[in-house]
Amino acid sequence: xxxxxxxxxxxxxxxxxxxxxxxxxxxxxxxxxxxxxxxxxxxxxxxxxxxxxxxxxxxxxxxxxxxxxxxxxxxxxxxxxxxxxxxxxxxxxxxxxxxxxxxxxxxxxxxxxxxxxxxxxxxxxxxxxxxxxxxxxxxxxxxxxxxxxxxxxxxxxxxxxxxxxxxxxxxxxxxxxxxxxxxxxxxxxxxxxxx
Amino acid sequence: xxxxxxxxxxxxxxxxxxxxxxxxxxxxxxxxxxxxxxxxxxxxxxxxxxxxxxxxxxxxxxxxxxxxxxxxxxxxxxxxxxxxxxxxxxxxxxxxxxxxxxxxxxxxxxxxxxxxxxxxxxxxxxxxxxxxxxxxxxxxxxxxxxxxxxxxxxx
Amino acid sequence: xxxxxxxxxxxxxxxxxxxxxxxxxxxxxxxxxxxxxxxxxxxxxxxxxxxxxxxxxxxxxxxxxxxxxxxxxxxxxxxxxxxxxxxxxxxxxxxxxxxxxxxxxxxxxxxxxxxxxxxxxxxxxxxxxxxxxxxxxxxxxxxxxxxxxxxxxxxxxxxxxxxxxxxxxxxxxxxxxxxxxxxxxxxxxxxxxxxxxxxxxxxxxxxxxxxxxxxxxxxxxxxxxxxxxxxxxxxxxxxxxxxxxxxxxxxxxxxxxxxxxxxxxxxxxxxxxxxxxxxxxxxxxxxxxxxxxxxxxxxxxxxxxxxxxxxxxxxxxxxxxxxxxxxxxxxxxxxxxxxxxxxxxxxxxxxxxxxxxxxxxxxxxxxxxxxxxxxxxxxxxxxxxxxxxxxxxxxxxxxxxxxxxxxxxxxxxxxxx
Numbered sequence: 002x003x004x005x006x007x008x009x010x011x012x013x014x015x016x017x018x019x020x021x022x023x024x025x026x027x028x029x030x031x032x033x034x035x036x037x038x039x040x041x042x043x044x045x046x047x048x049x050x051x052x053x054x055x056x057x058x059x060x061x062x063x064x065x066x067x068x069x070x071x072x073x074x075x076x077x078x079x080x081x082x083x084x085x086x087x088x089x090x091x092x093x094x095x096x097x098x099x100x101x102x103x104x105x106x107x108x109x110x111x112x113x114x115x116x117x118x119x120x121x122x123x124x125x126x127x128x129x130x131x132x133x134x135x136x137x138x139x140x141x142x143x144x145x146x147x148x149x150x151x152x153x154x155x156x157x158x159x160x161x162x163x164x165x166x167x168x169x170x171x172x173x174x175x176x177x178x179x180x181x182x183x184x185x186x187x188x189x190x191x192x193x194x195x196x
Numbered sequence: 197x198x199x200x201x202x203x204x205x206x207x208x209x210x211x212x213x214x215x216x217x218x219x220x221x222x223x224x225x226x227x228x229x230x231x232x233x234x235x236x237x238x239x240x241x242x243x244x245x246x247x248x249x250x251x252x253x254x255x256x257x258x259x260x261x262x263x264x265x266x267x268x269x270x271x272x273x274x275x276x277x278x279x280x281x282x283x284x285x286x287x288x289x290x291x292x293x294x295x296x297x298x299x300x301x302x303x304x305x306x307x308x309x310x311x312x313x314x315x316x317x318x319x320x321x322x323x324x325x326x327x328x329x330x331x332x333x334x335x336x337x338x339x340x341x342x343x344x345x346x347x348x349x350x351x
Numbered sequence: 352x353x354x355x356x357x358x359x360x361x362x363x364x365x366x367x368x369x370x371x372x373x374x375x376x377x378x379x380x381x382x383x384x385x386x387x388x389x390x391x392x393x394x395x396x397x398x399x400x401x402x403x404x405x406x407x408x409x410x411x412x413x414x415x416x417x418x419x420x421x422x423x424x425x426x427x428x429x430x431x432x433x434x435x436x437x438x439x440x441x442x443x444x445x446x447x448x449x450x451x452x453x454x455x456x457x458x459x460x461x462x463x464x465x466x467x468x469x470x471x472x473x474x475x476x477x478x479x480x481x482x483x484x485x486x487x488x489x490x491x492x493x494x495x496x497x498x499x500x501x502x503x504x505x506x507x508x509x510x511x512x513x514x515x516x517x518x519x520x521x522x523x524x525x526x527x528x529x530x531x532x533x534x535x536x537x538x539x540x541x542x543x544x545x546x547x548x549x550x551x552x553x554x555x556x557x558x559x560x561x562x563x564x565x566x567x568x569x570x571x572x573x574x575x576x577x578x579x580x581x582x583x584x585x586x587x588x589x590x591x592x593x594x595x596x597x598x599x600x601x602x603x604x605x606x607x608x609x610x611x612x613x614x615x616x617x618x619x620x621x622x623x624x625x626x627x628x629x630x631x632x633x634x635x636x637x638x639x640x641x642x643x644x645x646x647x648x649x650x651x652x653x654x655x656x657x658x659x660x661x662x663x664x665x666x667x668x669x670x671x672x673x674x675x676x677x678x679x680x681x682x683x684x685x686x687x688x689x690x691x692x693x694x695x696x697x698x699x700x701x702x703x704x705x706x707x708x709x710x711x712x713x714x715x716x717x718x719x720x721x722x723x724x725x726x727x728x729x730x731x732x733x734x735x736x737x738x739x740x741x742x743x744x745x746x747x748x749x750x751x752x753x754x755x756x757x758x759x760x761x762x763x764x765x766x767x768x
Contacts, residue, residue, distance in 0.1 A: 025699065025700055026481070026482075026699055026700065026701050028702065054609055054610070055609050055612065056612055057612070057702070057704065057711070057713060057730065058702065058713050058715055058728065058730040060715050060726070060728040060730075062717060062725075062726050063726075071715070073702050073713075073715070073730075077609060077623070077625070080630075084702070103610060103612070104607075104610045104611045104612075104738070104739075104742075105610070105611055105612030105735055105738070107738060108734065108735070108738045116445070129438075130437060130438060131437065131438040131441040131767060131768075132438060132441065133438070140443065140446055141445060141446060202591070205591055206591055209589060209590055209591055212585050212589075213523075213585060213586050213590065216582050216585050216586050217523060217586075220527070226530060226533075237540075238540055238541045238544070238562075240541070240542075240543070240544040240559070240562075241540065241544050241545075242544040242545050261455065263451055263455040263456075263458055263459065292458050292548075293545065293548075294457075294458035294550045295544065295550065296455065296458070296550075299558070300692070308544070
């Protein structure tokens, strides 16, 4: 189906469930509430005109008061694309999991949970995947504070020398003549010292 | 019979494979004996950075474009408004060798040399100091800086 | 004689050396019986109970091609379950993307799939160009992008197949593959200045033009490559031991592959003829004629390790074809569009996918009008390809794990980002 026809078909099919629909750039997109997401997902997969069998990408976006999961679908038989946005409140970010429909979502939902903190209810083993299991916080959130240390490893970074610090002598910038003169002076001093 | 056929297949493929190996063995070696024979690096090779300080106008464009912030450039403006470089350090430990700083430099004083064999014992020695507080660079006219900036923004 | 009970119906018994020797020499051996996990009173040693063993194919392992931890649950030598633990090479590329300007990110895009730097650069450049409203990239730059991407595909497949041979046990083709790859890296060094992390394809074109005589050197390399690929076939692909170890191992059915989001040679090895360069052509791929290799290899079934290996070998020849055509059609002209130094990207979002040597690399970029992206998500093909390992290795033997993992062809830099 062409993108425009797809949008109209979806608007007709999921009459009350679409919070928003239209085109972003060249892709059709719909926005669904978390409560309706499971039934809409089932229809997206099973309706003969849609047949979205391939979940391309599942991203998580931080939209200030909402945490959003963006799904990109593609249909190999019908060769059309769709973008679905499902957003939940930041205080209680719970979105139903679609692992039973598309196994791609298994690892992608774990990553969204890990990096953004969206909880996918119904996921068989929702745990951190990219970060260590004892990491605190969800880094992709806009209000994330980078920790200063992790198990004793310092995270503040190396400190630069400031203008007032004296540069150690062996790092000083010297022309070859100056270096030779200094070396000669050092040798003369040593000779003078030992003689 | 099937087993004999498999036996023959094995012997045949062994023969073909060993033939390839023998042919390769008779060709000249392509290995460079490294410390004695070094590979020729092309002119665009992205090695260690070098700043030709007399040409530097302290415009800060390299520091702004660097993705990893490995530059430390300190300059002051004197009473005539001329910029004077007091410090130009590049932390090669952080440097990604992307070459973006050399592309934006308007006077082309910052270049990438062909050097890559600079392993040191101490990480601090990989911080390159091109200007030090005891020997600052000569002051630079602000009009010159503005002209270079304008030329760079256009091109 | 037979070995009872450990093979599932999906993996028919393969000819073992022991069988071969016995049938050839007429010897017989004592019947072997594995104790089941639930001993019955009828079994010869009812007091012995076997257990499942958990084996760590640990983060440090030469065959995992990076830092990957596979937790294998074994029943004797048969794998019952595999859990992959990733994240050892996580470098926060997506968070970094939110803090850098668009044109500063190109160096970081190289480093994700470090074996296919040009392809990553091309994907990133095309995504941002589409986000900016399809800016016009000069034609010469488009052709150069295709040449670089295809040469890098050949280089990446050479690494994949060379290391696959080493995992299986064949050490010779590994060095042959790397010897040929050195020539590609020399070509890239003349163009971009670096051997692995190129930072060459930028937003709006490529950063500098090809040097003098590069086209001839490239053609000479392609003439050199064709007999080398035949040699590679002789040494590895048609080797009975290699075929024995990879045929009918790790079979991935097509519907499972699509469900898990596998793309690239994984999907084409399972018989699904999908190639983004042909189905949704980006850049100037529509002007070249090339085949899409698919399906079963010389032996074995559709979707096994040998099929995926076969697809990669054939893809190298097709990439060489594309490079030749591109060199013949290369127009003259500028190589970079006129763009401001700080790119102002209009608000919007885009999801662009390009064909990486490992599959479909997707960039999902949301822009809010500022010079830095609001959200920068990378959909890496190796991530989805690796997630299928639990499914396809159930019932395989421990030694097959290495074959299966090598055929998936992962790069941990891309899996973990």
